[in-house]
Amino acid sequence: xxxxKITKRKGSEKRRYxxxxxxxxxxxxxxxxxxxxVMRELMLGPRRFSQLRADLPGISxxxxxxxxxxxxxxxxxxxxxxPPPASMQVYGLTRWGYxxxxxxxxxxxxxxxxxxxxxxxxxxGVSLLLSFRTLLDRERAKGLDAVVxxxxxxxxxxxxxxxxxxEIAREDPGDADVVFAGSVASLGAAVHGGVPLAALVREGRLxxxxxxxxxxxxxxxxxxxxxxxxxQRARAEVR
Amino acid sequence: xxxxKITKRKGSEKRRYxxxxxxxxxxxxxxxxxxxxVMRELMLGPRRFSQLRADLPGISxxxxxxxxxxxxxxxxxxxxxxPPPASMQVYGLTRWGYxxxxxxxxxxxxxxxxxxxxxxxxxxGVSLLLSFRTLLDRERAKGLDAVVxxxxxxxxxxxxxxxxxxEIAREDPGDADVVFAGSVASLGAAVHGGVPLAALVREGRLxxxxxxxxxxxxxxxxxxxxxxxxxQRARAEVR
DNA sequence: CGGCATCCGGGAAGATACTG
DNA sequence: CAGTATCTTCCCGGATGCCG
Numbered sequence: 001x002x003x004x005k006i007t008k009r010k011g012s013e014k015r016r017y018x019x020x021x022x023x024x025x026x027x028x029x030x031x032x033x034x035x036x037x038v039m040r041e042l043m044l045g046p047r048r049f050s051q052l053r054a055d056l057p058g059i060s061x062x063x064x065x066x067x068x069x070x071x072x073x074x075x076x077x078x079x080x081x082x083p084p085p086a087s088m089q090v091y092g093l094t095r096w097g098y099x100x101x102x103x104x105x106x107x108x109x110x111x112x113x114x115x116x117x118x119x120x121x122x123x124x125g126v127s128l129l130l131s132f133r134t135l136l137d138r139e140r141a142k143g144l145d146a147v148v149x150x151x152x153x154x155x156x157x158x159x160x161x162x163x164x165x166x167e168i169a170r171e172d173p174g175d176a177d178v179v180f181a182g183s184v185a186s187l188g189a190a191v192h193g194g195v196p197l198a199a200l201v202r203e204g205r206l207x208x209x210x211x212x213x214x215x216x217x218x219x220x221x222x223x224x225x226x227x228x229x230x231x232q233r234a235r236a237e238v239r
Numbered sequence: 240x241x242x243x244k245i246t247k248r249k250g251s252e253k254r255r256y257x258x259x260x261x262x263x264x265x266x267x268x269x270x271x272x273x274x275x276x277v278m279r280e281l282m283l284g285p286r287r288f289s290q291l292r293a294d295l296p297g298i299s300x301x302x303x304x305x306x307x308x309x310x311x312x313x314x315x316x317x318x319x320x321x322p323p324p325a326s327m328q329v330y331g332l333t334r335w336g337y338x339x340x341x342x343x344x345x346x347x348x349x350x351x352x353x354x355x356x357x358x359x360x361x362x363x364g365v366s367l368l369l370s371f372r373t374l375l376d377r378e379r380a381k382g383l384d385a386v387v388x389x390x391x392x393x394x395x396x397x398x399x400x401x402x403x404x405x406e407i408a409r410e411d412p413g414d415a416d417v418v419f420a421g422s423v424a425s426l427g428a429a430v431h432g433g434v435p436l437a438a439l440v441r442e443g444r445l446x447x448x449x450x451x452x453x454x455x456x457x458x459x460x461x462x463x464x465x466x467x468x469x470x471q472r473a474r475a476e477v478r
Numbered sequence: 479c480g481g482c483a484t485c486c487g488g489g490a491a492g493a494t495a496c497t498g
Numbered sequence: 499c500a501g502t503a504t505c506t507t508c509c510c511g512g513a514t515g516c517c518g
Binding site for chain 1: 254255256257258259260261262263264265266268270272275276279295296297313314335338339341342343344345346347348349350351352353354355356357358359360361362363366370373427467
């Protein structure tokens with residue numbers, strides 16, 4: 001007697017919060033599992049289906065396809081067809097989609113203080129580069145104006161760094177003052193893990209082309225926020 | 240015959256993203272359905288179980304209980320016992336929990352521009368008051384320094400409004416310059432819905448005690464951001 | 479092979495009933 | 499009032515298969 005309903009899939013009536021609050025509406029738009037991480041991976045430019053799967057190990061193909069469909073339907077993302085001869089299909093954020101970056105930043109900044117955070121897990125190239133945008137210490141970047149390149153396998157990025165921020169795009173860093181080449185994990189170790197750049201270079205895990213002094217300085221520009229102490233986890237004062 | 244208890248608590252392995260990115264970790268902490276809305280309702284001070292159920296129509300008792308348990312376990316929330324004679328149990332955020340407010344703000348600000356947003360749905364008192372913190376137009380609040388009170392049934396709030404922001408707590412507004420009393424929906428209509436305050440007062444939906452001129456000005460201090468236009472939903476420029 | 483559609487098992491969310 | 503127990507529904511994740 002397993003006469004399962006013929007999967008009504010009718011109006012694709014998703015679960016709603018029925019709450020006029022903006023936060024609730026946002027969660028209806030991007031609160032599904034993986035949705036915001038898919039958007040994060042598109043924050044530095046369009047990606048293909050298979051690239052997204054590689055960026056997000058753990059997401060299954062059908063969930064990714066469904067998220068891409070949902071996000072496209074709500075206007076946060078769109079399918080693009082690159083011009084021939086490469087004529088492949090990619091997924092890119094719309095302008096509105098890009099405007100969600102403050103959300104990922106707020107989440108990241110907050111969670112970076114979590115005592116449960118495990119920094120040993122893998123990190124995607126986009127995540128690491130976005131963390132630079134989030135964590136740049138303007139004080140330490142005083143007076144800087146440099147072009148920095150990154151090569152993670154096939155993916156190349158170009159960043160323009162000043163004391164006002166760092167703009168990063170997926171394009172060739174031909175004019176870079178310094179270029180980091182190697183694995184994402186290695187650059188992450190240098191910048192967030194406190195591993196000396198010289199050691200990574202010596203072990204061949206990371207290559208630095210160009211201004212070595214600038215590279216050293218670069219690794220110290222993005223300090224992680226302090227962890228939450230037990231005291232701060234205890235009762236909050238009456239406000 | 241009910242021998243199905245076997246599964247119990249095996250790994251208690253929640254689904255993980257296995258991603259070192261802060262955004263992903265944040266989603267593991269507060270990405271479950273309803274979790275962030277529960278926290279939002281606690282942002283202005285502790286609440287009881289039944290109050291939360293009333294604030295969040297649609298959440299079921301078991302999901303609320305589970306979220307409260309999860310959030311307590313991760314250190315975002317704690318059970319408090321009010322002193323006798325009222326000795327009842329309430330749930331309050333820890334200091335770290337309060338620090339999630341920028342997240343709800345970023346989400347709210349972003350989603351307020353959504354073309355799919357339905358402002359006719361109900362809104363909780365806390366949501367409305369938090370929207371004031373998020374949306375205050377400092378320019379229009381120039382020179383202000385006022386105490387504003389709110390009475391929504393049993394819940395009373397006191398806000399201190401200056402051009403630098405508005406601080407709100409759940410306490411008696413004895414010294415308020417002006418007090419709004421009535422339904423949350425009515426105050427929302429006045430502030431975000433463009434309904435003239437005078438009309439609401441005339442119809443008895445909202446009472447204003449104290450400085451009426453200040454009340455009028457208050458309703459115009461929190462403009463909603465512009466909606467996304469079709470143009471902005473279209474392809475983003477190459478960045 | 480990239481980009482899905484489909485089927486299935488497990489588990490989370492939702493609704494309701496029940497208990498101290 | 500503050501939850502727990504139980505049942506149903508539906509989403510997530512994995513596997514497989516189709517189709518250009």
